[in-house]
Amino acid sequence: MDPASVKSTLQNLAFGNVMAAAARNYQKELLANEKAPATSSVNQEVDLDELMDDPELEKLHADRIAALKKEAEKREALKRKGHGEYRD
Numbered sequence: 001m002d003p004a005s006v007k008s009t010l011q012n013l014a015f016g017n018v019m020a021a022a023a024r025n026y027q028k029e030l031l032a033n034e035k036a037p038a039t040s041s042v043n044q045e046v047d048l049d050e051l052m053d054d055p056e057l058e059k060l061h062a063d064r065i066a067a068l069k070k071e072a073e074k075r076e077a078l079k080r081k082g083h084g085e086y087r088d
Contacts, residue, residue, distance in 0.1 A: 006072060010065060011065065014061055014064040014065045014068060017060075017064050018057050018060050018064065021057070021060060022051055022054075022057055
């Protein structure tokens with residue numbers, strides 16, 4: 001198994017999870033704004049670059065990467081012990 005390929009796959013999975021969490025948070029914010037009395041009818045634009053630099057999202061991303069790496073190491077250790085294709 002190519003380590004670079006595994007790393008890339010793990011990063012893509014983590015990035016997808018972070019973006020999904022961001023979308024859920026944004027949806028919750030929109031629903032909260034709809035329920036709140038409208039002070040103006042101007043829609044707020046979301047700057048995706050700002051969202052990407054969000055420290056909370058970066059922490060979620062780092063935590064997810066760490067969890068995925070730990071799981072990959074666990075699978076690799078079991079494989080070395082002769083457990084073949086390990087699956088949770």
